[in-house]
Structure formats: C-alpha cells, structure tokens
Amino acid sequence: MRILSSMLVPALALALTGCGAKSHEEGPVTDAWMRLSPIEGNPAAGYFTIKGGEEDNRLLSVTSPKVASIELHDMSIKDGMMEMKRIDDGVMIPAHGTVSFSPAGMHAMMFGVASEVKPGRKILLTFQFAKGEPANVEALVRGAGEDDGSHGMMH
Ligand SMILES: [Cu+2]
Incomplete structure (x- = not known):
C-alpha cells in the first residue's frame, strides 16, 4: 500500500499543475479587441466574449490603465433607430453560458483613451466579476476603418 500511494501522489500533483496552467491561459474572457x-x-x-464558470456570475466593470473611464453599454432598436443604453447593474454571465460583446450589441464604451493607443497595439483590460478573481486580458486595438462598418457612426 505504501508503494502505491507514493506513486499516486506525483501523478495527482502533475494533473493539478497542468490544469492550473491551462486555466491561466484560457480565462473567462477571450477575443478581446477595441475599435478607435x-x-x-x-x-x-x-468587444469580447465571456464564458461562464461553474456558477452564475456577473460582470461588474472593465478598467484599463490606458482608458480614463469605461462603461458597459447595450444597443437596442427604438423607433427604427439604434440606441445606446448604459448598463448600471452589471451583466449576467450564466453558468456554462457564453456572453458576447460585439458591434450592434453590448460593448464597453471607452472614454478618454490615451493618445498612445494606436491600431495594431494591445491594451490591458481588467474585468471585475461579482465572484472570483479579476481577469486580465490584452485587447487588440483596431482603427475606425477596420470594422464591418455597420455601426461606426454610433461611436
Ligand atoms: Cu456605447
């Protein structure tokens, strides 16, 4: 029995290490980018995609050292016009669900972007959730003309 348990421990330790390393690379936030x-x-x-974890969670805020203030916004159609609305109580991230922030939908509105933020560069975004650790993600910076053009007027 003693021999068996001594063999099991290293295998378990290895499995845990591998798992931990993976979760650092693949956090809850993926595909982050921004459009100037x-x-x-x-x-x-x-814009970005957030994957839900084991339990329901809520995205509370997004911050960046390169942006003075960031608000979460939603886009809706009212009387045939696209309208932006500020989300004040965070965004529900259902367990095992996927929530996409994308042009024509929810997005992070970035006020006061630092002048050194240029297309092709990346900026750090920190996502604060109701539960769990904040997630740090690098967002690719795109220029105004690089998007699909459908909602460029709004921003
Ligand atoms: Cu907006």
Missing part, C-alpha cells in the same frame, strides 16, 4: 473612433478624442468601443 474615427474622430480623435471620441470614445472607443471594446
């Missing part, structure tokens, strides 16, 4: 406004000084918009 065509007008310098106007807000940019950030």
Whole structure:
C-alpha cells in the first residue's frame, strides 16, 4: 500500500499543475479587441466574449490603465433607430453560458483613451466579476476603418 500511494501522489500533483496552467491561459474572457473612433478624442468601443464558470456570475466593470473611464453599454432598436443604453447593474454571465460583446450589441464604451493607443497595439483590460478573481486580458486595438462598418457612426 505504501508503494502505491507514493506513486499516486506525483501523478495527482502533475494533473493539478497542468490544469492550473491551462486555466491561466484560457480565462473567462477571450477575443478581446477595441475599435478607435474615427474622430480623435471620441470614445472607443471594446468587444469580447465571456464564458461562464461553474456558477452564475456577473460582470461588474472593465478598467484599463490606458482608458480614463469605461462603461458597459447595450444597443437596442427604438423607433427604427439604434440606441445606446448604459448598463448600471452589471451583466449576467450564466453558468456554462457564453456572453458576447460585439458591434450592434453590448460593448464597453471607452472614454478618454490615451493618445498612445494606436491600431495594431494591445491594451490591458481588467474585468471585475461579482465572484472570483479579476481577469486580465490584452485587447487588440483596431482603427475606425477596420470594422464591418455597420455601426461606426454610433461611436
Ligand atoms: Cu456605447
């Protein structure tokens, strides 16, 4: 029995290490990018995908050292017009679900983007959740003309 247990321990330790390393690479937030406004000084918009964990969670805020203030916004159609609304109580991330922030939908509105944030660079975004650790993600910066063009006017 003593021999068996001594063989099991290293195998278990290895499995745990492998799992931990993977979860660091693949956090809850993926595919993060942002689009600069065509007008310098106007807000940019950030997009990303959030995967739910074992239990329901809530995205509370997004921050960046390169952006003065970030609000979560939703887009809806009212009287045939696209309308942006600020989300004040966070965004529900259902357990095992996927929530996408994308052009024409929810997005992170970025006010006061630092002037060194240029297309092709990456900026750090920190996602704060109701439960669990904050997630740090690098978002690719895209220029105003690099998107699909459908909602460039809004930002
Ligand atoms: Cu917005």
